[in-house]
Amino acid sequence: MVPLSLYLALGAALFIIGVAGVLLRRNVLIVLMSLELMLNSVNVNLVAFSSYLGDFRGQIVAIFVIAITASEVAIALGILVALMRNKATLDVVDVTIMKG
Amino acid sequence: MGANSVEFGFFLFFAVVAVASALVVVIARSPVHSALALMVSLVQVAALFILLGSPFLAVIQIFVYVGAVMVLFLFVIMMLDVRKAARVRFLRGRTVPTLVVLVLLGAEMLILLLGSERFPTSAAGGEGAFGTGTLKELSTTLFTDYLFPFEVTSVILLVALVGAIVLARSKAD
Numbered sequence: 001m002v003p004l005s006l007y008l009a010l011g012a013a014l015f016i017i018g019v020a021g022v023l024l025r026r027n028v029l030i031v032l033m034s035l036e037l038m039l040n041s042v043n044v045n046l047v048a049f050s051s052y053l054g055d056f057r058g059q060i061v062a063i064f065v066i067a068i069t070a071s072e073v074a075i076a077l078g079i080l081v082a083l084m085r086n087k088a089t090l091d092v093v094d095v096t097i098m099k100g
Numbered sequence: 101m102g103a104n105s106v107e108f109g110f111f112l113f114f115a116v117v118a119v120a121s122a123l124v125v126v127i128a129r130s131p132v133h134s135a136l137a138l139m140v141s142l143v144q145v146a147a148l149f150i151l152l153g154s155p156f157l158a159v160i161q162i163f164v165y166v167g168a169v170m171v172l173f174l175f176v177i178m179m180l181d182v183r184k185a186a187r188v189r190f191l192r193g194r195t196v197p198t199l200v201v202l203v204l205l206g207a208e209m210l211i212l213l214l215g216s217e218r219f220p221t222s223a224a225g226g227e228g229a230f231g232t233g234t235l236k237e238l239s240t241t242l243f244t245d246y247l248f249p250f251e252v253t254s255v256i257l258l259v260a261l262v263g264a265i266v267l268a269r270s271k272a273d
Contacts, residue, residue: 017122021126067257078268
């Protein structure tokens with residue numbers, strides 16, 4: 001049996017890579033994909049704990065996370081399309097309209 | 101012992117491919133390459149879900165993430181002009197503080213996770229107090245104990261649907 005800590009380490013590695021993508025990349029699309037990566041690493045942790053502790057309710061939380069992620073992506077890409085129509089840039093640094 | 105080493109080998113394979121493709125997501129210059137690498141990573145995680153004994157969640161992962169979310173990403177990438185964005189250099193500006201924070205965060209997580217003795221080393225495998233997590237039990241719990249979060253999720257999905265249509269609609273309409 002694979003030890004639980006290896007699954008958690010995998011989740012941590014995916015999360016760190018996701019954070020690196022959000023912090024280092026300037027492309028909005030890649031920032032959004034890194035966000036997906038982070039949410040997915042949380043799902044790995046949830047399902048691993050649900051399997052190892054014998055409590056399947058962790059899977060239900062993971063289902064909720066997936067559903068919320070789907071709606072988040074729909075909204076984010078809608079905003080992105082609207083943004084590209086007004087200002088043709090994918091660089092997050094150029095998008096500081098809401099900054100005071 | 102044979103089954104154990106086979107399972108460990110599968111875990112190692114899926115985990116290594118997932119981490120490698122996740123790195124490609126962050127490093128690749130073209131958003132299309134990133135999207136395809138993210139797809140590979142998500143499929144590996146779905147395989148890990150099967151390894152963890154939750155095939156329903158693996159199917160959901162494939163349907164929703166790989167099927168819906170990634171296709172949405174690829175559609176938007178094809179709609180937008182990414183040729184200019186593809187020329188953007190990977191690292192710009194001051195990245196040293198970010199890297200230091202990332203390394204510290206990663207080291208802290210790994211030390212805490214791998215050094216802890218409190219995690220169970222083997223699966224409960226249905227001996228837990230909450231059943232084995234078959235599809236029947238899962239759906240019964242989802243529609244009884246978690247009915248209110250389920251309804252809230254459906255409302256959120258509806259709001260996201262309407263919001264995406266309103267945001268992406270052109271002003272001419």
